Amino acid sequence: MGFVDLVGTASNYVQKDLGLTDSQANLFPSLVFFWFLIFSVPTGMLMNKIGRKKTVLLSIVITAVSLFIPFFGSGYIPMLLSFSLLGIGNAIMQTSLNPLVTNLISGDKLASTLTFGQFVKAIASFLAPIIAAWGATTVCPTFGLGWRVLFVVYAIICCLSISLLAATPIDEEHPDKASSIKECIKLLYRPFILLCFLSIMCHVGIDVGTNTTAPKIIMERIGLPLEEAGFATGIYFIFRTAGCFFGAFILRNISPKIFFGISAVMMFVGMLILFTCNTITAIYTGIAMIGFGNSNIFPVAFSQALLYSPDKKNEISGLMIMGLFGGTIFPLAMGYAADETGQAGAIAVMTLGVVYLLYYTLKIKTSK
Incomplete structure (x- = not known):
């Protein structure tokens, strides 16, 4: 869930690389909140049809795709597409992951578990600027990646998460009755x-x-x-x-x-x-x-x-x-x-x- 926080760090580097104005660069983080407004409720309906685990897996796949896009083009439009998919994936993930946790934890312990999840999420917020700065100033320029090594690291974690979650058996509750928006x-x-x-x-x-x-x-x-x-x-x-x-x-x-x-x-x-x-x-x-x-x-x-x-x-x-x-x-x-x-x-x-x-x-x- 914390991968979405890389948008703040990445948008500053994109602005510098492409010579964007502040208004153009600020469009990147604003996309995140926009997709939460659009996709949150439909995701609840999607979970009713395909289940919570499959919905979480879908969200991680979308996130992984968003992280690979910058390697095929780092212009303004590709970066907008990358951050849009990142926002969409995160909106789906935050909507579906928390209900999935209720299959494992319930009662007052649920709040504690979700809080610990927020702590783990915050690690990504801290690491994003550190990894990007490391990529921009040390080893990674040799490979032509620069600050974009941030996308490599997070993409690898995404692929690992997909594999681990897909292999983990979870007994879900019977899907809720299908609902309209x-x-x-x-x-x-x-x-x-x-x-x-x-x-x-x-x-x-x-x-x-x-x-x-x-x-x-x-x-x-x-x-x-x-x-x-x-x-x-x-x-x-x-x-x-x-x-x-x-x-x-x-x-x-x-x-x-x-x-x-x-x-x-x-x-x-x-x-x-x-x-x-x-x-x-x-x-x-x-x-x-x-x-x-x-x-x-x-x-x-x-x-x-x-x-x-x-x-x-x-x-x-x-x-x-x-x-x-x-x-x-x-x-x-x-x-x-x-x-x-x-x-x-x-x-x-x-x-x-x-x-x-x-x-x-x-x-x-x-x-x-």
């Missing part, structure tokens, strides 16, 4: 499902929003250049990854509701710090608290939705993954707010999302 969307009329959907939108919006805004806050308040302020994004990822790792164990010992509440409160305190503090240490502290708190929001909300409607796991998964489109909505709203009031406006938009998550905490159900 309209019937899937109508599940949002169930109040608790809608609450889960909105919580995932808030989680992703805060995630993308913090990554985008954190360096700007430091530049605005402290006056540091972007090269130094950019370290704030690293702080966020470090603590988000740590939160996923520790959350996998914490969730095995305490109620998801309690841990979710602690996480939401931690994020709220972090937002207050960003609102009020003007020192670099305090700002880093606020960013770290948001990163750690936001690390476990997705698995808890996702598992809550799956456990609430066990007879509609495939459709529910599609709806929840569609909520990742929040990563497009929040930054747009934050941009308009920041234009009017500075970065405090962007923080205010994210804080509204945190307030909603505090409210959602009260609605979380505990397993019997």
Whole structure:
């Protein structure tokens, strides 16, 4: 699932290689969220027809194809095609993989398992820029690959994953009754499902929003250049990854509701710090608290939705993954707010999302 995060690193290298403008280069990451909106719900229906394991295998095959395209052409159009297929494959994968896990794990342990999956996913986010830089500056230029060795490494892992999963026997539940897209969307009329959907939108919006805004806050308040302020994004990822790792164990010992509440409160305190503090240490502290708190929001909300409607796991998964489109909505709203009031406006938009998550905490159900 984490392979999709290479788009941020790769788009910078593509922009440099092809001499693209910022607007042209920014089209690459925007494609990711677009395909989540389009493919998430249909994937839920596809799982009903061919099963969860086959759907996951299909998603990895599509991802592998996307990673091989740059070797046949590295122009603007081939790269757009590559990143589009990467987004499509990831949308299908995130929709189908989580329900497949429910065939192995259930109850409160599900949230813990999904959290550990997010930790493993974060490894790809960390490794992408490291592998690309290694390829661009050391051994790999000799072979004419340069930074594109990143695609080689991830393509090999894809092929290995296809082989291992295909050879692993998994007893799936009987496929859910076939549903139409309209019937899937109508599940949002169930109040608790809608609450889960909105919580995932808030989680992703805060995630993308913090990554985008954190360096700007430091530049605005402290006056540091972007090269130094950019370290704030690293702080966020470090603590988000740590939160996923520790959350996998914490969730095995305490109620998801309690841990979710602690996480939401931690994020709220972090937002207050960003609102009020003007020192670099305090700002880093606020960013770290948001990163750690936001690390476990997705698995808890996702598992809550799956456990609430066990007879509609495939459709529910599609709806929840569609909520990742929040990563497009929040930054747009934050941009308009920041234009009017500075970065405090962007923080205010994210804080509204945190307030909603505090409210959602009260609605979380505990397993019997």
